[in-house]
Amino acid sequence: MSAKVIDGKALSRTIREKLAGLVEKLKQQHQITPGLAVVLVGDDPASEIYVRNKARQTVEVGMQSFEHKLLPTVSQKELLDLIARLNADPAVHGILVQLPLPGHISDKQVIESIAPAKDVDGFHPENVGRVASGEGGIVPCTPMGSMMLIRDALGDIAGMNAVVVGRSNIVGKPMAQLLLAQNCTVTVAHSRTRDIPALARTADILVAAVGRPEMIKGDWVKPGACVIDVGINRVLNVGGEGYRVVGDVDYREVAEVAACVTPVPGGVGPMTIACLLANTYLATLAIHGISSDATF
């Protein structure tokens, strides 16, 4: 084991502490309290835990948390009506609809109904476009958190070769845009890529976002590379009793080769909620036209 472990828990705590101070200042100077509305449809236990964690951390940094739990049978019209009310509600600065939604509701239509200024997930086409063009916009939380970990570990990354394995709209593609904006040479690899191991070995920064348990092996990694594992996969324990959570990276193998690597859990995961809160704070500033030099 030679790699430095990139501690997402610690960095996310630092960000939340910084946010708590900024929120306090905002309340004192402008009498504004950022508010985050989270909408959960149905009763998936994993989503419920995630939503509860979000609400707790929202309150901990001094923001208001609004939870809306809807029955799995809710109609799309009822959901869109709720979002219209949240769009118009001055106490709400961020709106997050927990995905996926039940089959009778269109994720796309729901996402596009959220006011871009309050779309703290960064999934609305207008935000996707602004981020792609490097012209502002709200950055999706997972790539934003991954980039913070990379910058924290490596500092200036201009000129480095970055390989992103996976091309999802919520992680792979925006991750590539962010790395490009930091002047990396960026390659996006995916299931149709001919020789992913050889390509991965060219990476100074390797981001795994495919959702395949422990796919990235030690000999896929260039010695000294920085490896960011976005995967969160539940796998059956040997013997068949219970589950454990693993990433897309074979951590044991890769930690022998890489210079630094994120663990799962405790790497990118905790950063995601911290970035959601940071986005809610930044959305609050933008909605009220308050300028700030706060960066995350």
Add this chain to the structure above:
Amino acid sequence: MSAKVIDGKALSRTIREKLAGLVEKLKQQHQITPGLAVVLVGDDPASEIYVRNKARQTVEVGMQSFEHKLLPTVSQKELLDLIARLNADPAVHGILVQLPLPGHISDKQVIESIAPAKDVDGFHPENVGRVASGEGGIVPCTPMGSMMLIRDALGDIAGMNAVVVGRSNIVGKPMAQLLLAQNCTVTVAHSRTRDIPALARTADILVAAVGRPEMIKGDWVKPGACVIDVGINRVLNVGGEGYRVVGDVDYREVAEVAACVTPVPGGVGPMTIACLLANTYLATLAIHGISSDATF
């Protein structure tokens, strides 16, 4: 000289002929004539020639052409008022504002004032976002035309290595998205890339969009690669008399190595206006909710 010359003039003619037939059918079946409004601010001679060419070709495929020439002293408000009228005008299905605009007008604000449904340049953040996500949207004309040339020359390109040199918002970035959508493994290189020649030599498809005359040399190209030259650079003739137009590719050298290459002029250039007309036709269908299986 071994490379096949990719003939953009011929393909653009084929597309315009196809469009003329589709427009005729649209008139007969739906009594709708697609209309394209082009707005030109100032009196730059190159822009005037370009706008005149657009108008001529628009009329040739049976569409209506609306030209708006504004004085270089026009205020931003006057320009935005004009765009608001064009947004509301049912005879106008596509709006193109010739860029760049005079310094006292914000390109960004003007682009964002165009109704996304009529933004046939594909520069509005909403269209940029949809194209980035692979969820519809209007594709910018130059990368769209480049992709048509690639598909016409190579057919299915899934799994091929594509390298895009240049990362502009109007060519490099959307080009990368389109190649990714066609299942290429895509790398974006730029001025901060460490060893562009070595990277370029890994490309099955090499797209040059940097705006540097004849930068891509023969030994930057893998034998058998397909090379697309987006550059249009005016360079002084040897001896200093007059100008000639060259691409970003050293055509003479590259044609010895590549399997196919676009010339400049006569490659990507003619495709751009054809794609503008195709986008106007597609925008007309979308605005009127007419479904069609027409592809370009």
